Amino acid sequence: MTRRLERAQKVATRAGIDTLVITPGADLRYLTGYAALPLERLTCLILPASGDPVLVVPALEKPAAVASGIGFEIATWDETDDPFDLAARLVGTAATIGVDDHMWVSRAFALKNALPAANQVLAGPVVQELRIRKDQAEVDALREAGTAIDRVHRQVAQWLRPGRTEREVGADIARAIIDEGHETVDFVIVGSGPNGASPHHELSDRVIEAGDPVVVDIGGTMPSGYCSDSTRNYLAGGQAPAEYEKAYAVLAEAQAAQRAYARPGVTAESIDRVGRDIIAAAGYGEKFVHRTGHGIGQETHEEPYIVEGSKLVLEEGMAFSIEPGIYLEGLYGARIEDIVVCTTDGIECFNNTPRELFRVDA
Template identity: 70%
Template sequence: MTDRLARAQALLSDRGVDALLVTPGADLRYLTGYHALPLERLTCLVLPARGEATLVVPHLERPAAVAAGVALPIATWQETEDPFELVARLVGDVEVVALDDHMWAARVFALGAAIPGADQVLGGEIVAELRMRKEPSEIEALRAAGAAIDRVHRRMGEWLRAGRTEREVGEDIARAILAEGHLTADFVIVGSGPNGASPHHELSDRVIEAGDPVVIDIGGTTPEGYCSDCTRTYVVGGEPDAEFAALYEVLQRAQAAQREHARPGVTAESVDRVGREIIAGAGYGDRFVHRTGHGIGQETHEEPYIVEGSARLLEPGMAFSIEPGIYLDGRYGARIEDIAICTDDGLEVVNTTSRDLVRLP
């Protein structure tokens, strides 16, 4: 964590920012190793561009910070004290303070009042510059998360069948996500038939019918704090209609082309474009309604985003999803999603289950 703090300080200096203030969330966990609860009492990392960092915590939360292995000076405050004044004293006389992007608005205003002479700027992009380039230990954690969610997909035939509701299937999947090595089941999408045309459909009481295409998008967080996210499309109890089969073949070609194209030195938007052109060429351009992918790590969605308009060059260590989809409103949808990591000269895909249309009895 010391190296991460030092690299963050270097970025602060480069950007003319005097201090970074980070409250509970993924940025705090990344920088300090402390998964602090987002309580009404203020916990805040005070990271100056030069000098020693300090973690401000309520007095009653100090044992939790120590138990988490925080290797920083810890400054505590009592119930009747003003924690924002404590932060202001630690920050000192500065001109520019960066705040984490997810800080509660009440805290933004309180810090503005406590440090009135400083301009406030967003600090999320500073930490994102570090988080999007994964360290070897993080890559190993993402591999383990990918293997765990793959094990759930390989068991899909245990639960997914005609005559059951999406909710029944989803509850079984959620239990399996935990059983296969995750600490939490973060999301379960079971989009059967017309519900598959809604990319963020979750669960409903719709009964799955024979011949239904079913989009299964699932993910969780492992005990190491890293996320999984993988989508496969299934057909249950029969054969899909001819158009769906043709549509799915287009989707497979698009996703394969994106996996082949993605590597260090290409832009994020170019990965999106090569798949989108294939889908548009088959007449489904307006049915691919979301970006190709998102970064992943300690959060399911983080930088880099694989989307038109992002000229960011991919670099070794960047981890992201490749997940094109085609959605026909009122009929069905399909999506294929893998998590991939840029290597020095190519791409490592951590999800290894079949990308074919999986047919279940």
């Protein structure tokens, strides 16, 4: 049994959970290494707090599970079988079952019907307790992902120019994300001019104009299963509006202050506050409309969240984004984003392309 499974059993025991039931997604991949497809046929890990794990898979998926390196029992079911009956028999008399946070509602209901006497709780806190602290192999994987997405950002200037649409630029970026080593493209945001004021704008057929500030936020998943995410800002030729230049200088100061402050021993909310206070003091407080950051690993967004109200004290191995933004509706926006990890006494930054506004020659 892998060390991660053993650690999950210990955390489940402390939480009063008798058995974990984990369906395809980042939690299953983290615990077993199996990146199972989220099909309509049930696949799930049955992990008792004390005892041996079993992976339930449709018979036709067993070869894929074996190929992934599963080193424990695999229980299969055929097309005419009831997989939830099989899962219930394997769970047995467990009084409290932890179901993963991303389990489909239809499956949660079916599991409840198969085990009506069992109390169902969320397994998320158990797995998050493990995933929130990255080990050295995970840190190395995130560093590799950060370096790969940096290579993409270094190429953006050759595609981003007046006369092209956001969608055309985004298509070039998406190809580069794959070419630079990612397995999948998770998102491509190219927010030009007023579209940059929408933090999750993504792509449109808007034609980029000279003098447009452009927000480029991109990320993907590497073959390791670990994600990249980085935002930089570009000027598509011409001259940026004076107000934008002023706001960008404030944003750069805030993000730099947050990076300088972040380290083990501080709370998540205090990092948010450091940048937010700078932005507010410059008159843009209401224009910073989202949290400072999110954790990252086998999901782009996971714990810890860098947001007001989070009293979580950061520890070595916690990885997250630092990405304050300023958004002036109808005009333009800007966001500077780096992925960092807490070291013994500070942070390591995985994104190291220039954070200044990149001025593209028209």
